[in-house]
Amino acid sequence: MRVEFYRHALDEADIEASTQTLRSVFLTTGPMCARFEADFAAYTGLARCVSLNSCTAALHLALLALGVGPGDEVIVPAMTFIASATPVVHVGATPVLVDVEPDTGLMDPEAVRAAITPRTKALIPVHLYGVMADMLALKALADEHGLAIIEDAAHCIEAERDGVRPGELGDAVCYSFYATKNLTCGEGGALCTNRQDLADRVLLLRQHGMSKEAAKRYHGLYQHWDMVELGWKYNLSDIQAALMVNQLARLNGLWEKRRAVYQAYVGLLTDIPGLWLPALRGKSAHHLLTIQVPAHKRDGLLDHMGESGIGVAVNYRAIHTLTWFREKLRYKPEDFPNAHAFGSGTLSLPFHTGLTPEEVALVAGAVRGFLGIEPR
Ligand SMILES: Cc1ncc(COP(=O)(O)O)c(C=O)c1O
Numbered sequence: 001m002r003v004e005f006y007r008h009a010l011d012e013a014d015i016e017a018s019t020q021t022l023r024s025v026f027l028t029t030g031p032m033c034a035r036f037e038a039d040f041a042a043y044t045g046l047a048r049c050v051s052l053n054s055c056t057a058a059l060h061l062a063l064l065a066l067g068v069g070p071g072d073e074v075i076v077p078a079m080t081f082i083a084s085a086t087p088v089v090h091v092g093a094t095p096v097l098v099d100v101e102p103d104t105g106l107m108d109p110e111a112v113r114a115a116i117t118p119r120t121k122a123l124i125p126v127h128l129y130g131v132m133a134d135m136l137a138l139k140a141l142a143d144e145h146g147l148a149i150i151e152d153a154a155h156c157i158e159a160e161r162d163g164v165r166p167g168e169l170g171d172a173v174c175y176s177f178y179a180t181k182n183l184t185c186g187e188g189g190a191l192c193t194n195r196q197d198l199a200d201r202v203l204l205l206r207q208h209g210m211s212k213e214a215a216k217r218y219h220g221l222y223q224h225w226d227m228v229e230l231g232w233k234y235n236l237s238d239i240q241a242a243l244m245v246n247q248l249a250r251l252n253g254l255w256e257k258r259r260a261v262y263q264a265y266v267g268l269l270t271d272i273p274g275l276w277l278p279a280l281r282g283k284s285a286h287h288l289l290t291i292q293v294p295a296h297k298r299d300g301l302l303d304h305m306g307e308s309g310i311g312v313a314v315n316y317r318a319i320h321t322l323t324w325f326r327e328k329l330r331y332k333p334e335d336f337p338n339a340h341a342f343g344s345g346t347l348s349l350p351f352h353t354g355l356t357p358e359e360v361a362l363v364a365g366a367v368r369g370f371l372g373i374e375p376r
Contacts, residue, residue: 003363005311006180009254009353010243017242024238029207030215032238032245037190039248040175043157046167046192048199051241052206055154055176055189057234060087062150062172062191063122065201068093072121077107077133078320078331078339080126084152085319093121095329097320099336103279104128105346108338109137116141122148127156127166129278129315130182130285136162139169150174157182158255161282167192172202177240182254182287183247185240205231257353258286264357265289265349268364272373288315289351291367295344302347304370310363311350318343 021032033051041049052058068074070092076085078097085095098111107125123142125133135151142149153166154176167173172195177188191202207213209231212223247254262284269275269291276292293301298314305312318339320331333340349363365375 001311002309003311003350003355003359004352005313005348005350007352007354008179008184009250010184010247011250013246014243017246018239021238021242026215027239028214028237029235030238032241033236034215036236036241036244036248039245040190041192043248043251044167044173044192045165046173047194048196049190049192050199050202050206051236052189052191052202052234053236054083054178054187054234055152055174056083056087057206057232058172058174058189058191058202059083059124059150059152060090061202061205061232061234062174062198063087063091063093064205065198066122066148066150066171068121068148071119073117073119074122074124075107075112075115075120076124077126077128078318078336079105079316079342080128080152080319081154081316082319082322083154084124084126085325088124094119096120097325097329097331097336097339099338100342102338102342104131104281105278105339105342106131106133106281107138109134109141112138113141116145116147120145120147122150122171124150124152125170126152126154127159127285129290130155130159130287131278131281132156132159132161132164132166134161134281135164135169154178154181155287156285158251159283159285167194171195172198177244182258182285183244183251185236185243188236188240188244190236204229206234207231208233254353255286258351261351261353261355261360262286262289264360265364268361268376269367271376272368272371275367275371286351288348290315290346290348292342292345293347293371295341297371298345298347301367301370305347305349305363305366308366310366313348314343314346315348316343316346 149170209229
């Protein structure tokens with residue numbers, strides 16, 4: 001590859017912190033997870049953080065902790081990654097997909113209003129690419145109808161919109177620390193919340209419903225543990241948490257670098273007829289750099305970029321167009337025209353803190369070349 005799609009920003013201090021954990025006695029969920037949880041809760045401004053092994057696990061446990069189950073409906077935008085919806089199926093409830101705003105790809109509050117039924121229990125707004133959904137409008141709707149909100153902030157740690165940050169208005173907010181995320185440990189996640197009851201229940205459910213986790217059993221005299229609920233095995237390890245403690249302290253600086261890369265792309269791409277970038281709302285976490293091109297040109301552009309040695313991806317084809325959703329939930333592509341159009345025209349360009357101006361120019365030049373526009 002001449003230009004990588006993504007490169008992580010782990011530095012020597014992060015690697016050293018993880019190495020120190022490897023040299024210590026305790027590898028699983030222990031003091032480093034506790035330290036990370038305290039630091040991350042402070043960063044988000046929320047009362048509690050429970051570290052987990054993925055955002056998918058966080059969404060699953062949020063639904064369980066809120067008592068969502070068979071017979072319930074949960075409203076999810078059609079323009080997202082599949083993991084925003086599949087945990088709803090895993091708890092036995094039905095994901096009810098809704099259309100998105102055409103210019104942002106974010107959950108449309110009016111579409112949500114139209115989809116609410118007496119069975120609706122919760123909303124899962126997705127802060128796509130790092131831009132927050134309209135939480136003020138969604139919170140007003142949720143309060144009007146007695147619904148819970150679980151925010152999918154897999155893309156969105158650093159954002160703010162209308163003076164509101166992720167998790168501030170929701171019952172719970174779910175984060176991903178997957179390999180390409182703004183804060184990463186390869187695979188990981190967290191659930192943050194101001195609700196003590198939810199955090200306590202998620203703590204229990206993340207480790208088999210055991211009354212004492214390993215860190216509590218390890219110190220001093222052996223203590224018996226009990227299984228008080230049917231739980232899962234969703235905890236994070238100290239090896240991974242150690243990678244994120246220093247990284248979290250650098251997060252705002254890393255964001256500044258991505259914002260500069262975003263602005264460089266904007267300067268080189270926004271004069272192209274038929275090409276546009278999703279609209280921003282408030283402060284974006286700048287997780288992904290996506291462009292929109294005419295749908296009939298998207299896959300050709302993907303191939304052209306790949307053949308030019310430039311890493312690209314699609315985030316995402318709208319989930320209601322995927323086989324499982326069409327066959328099991330009987331969705332048709334035309335059910336959500338905005339999501340279908342958005343997912344058919346989207347393409348993600350290389351985007352990370354280490355991209356040089358020369359690389360950005362090379363990527364933009366390849367896009368312009370394919371679309372028949374003179375280089376800038
Ligand atoms: C919007 C969204 N939600 C949820 C997830 C799931 O995150 P994880 O891989 O940590 O389970 C992702 C992962 O990319 C995502 O993009």
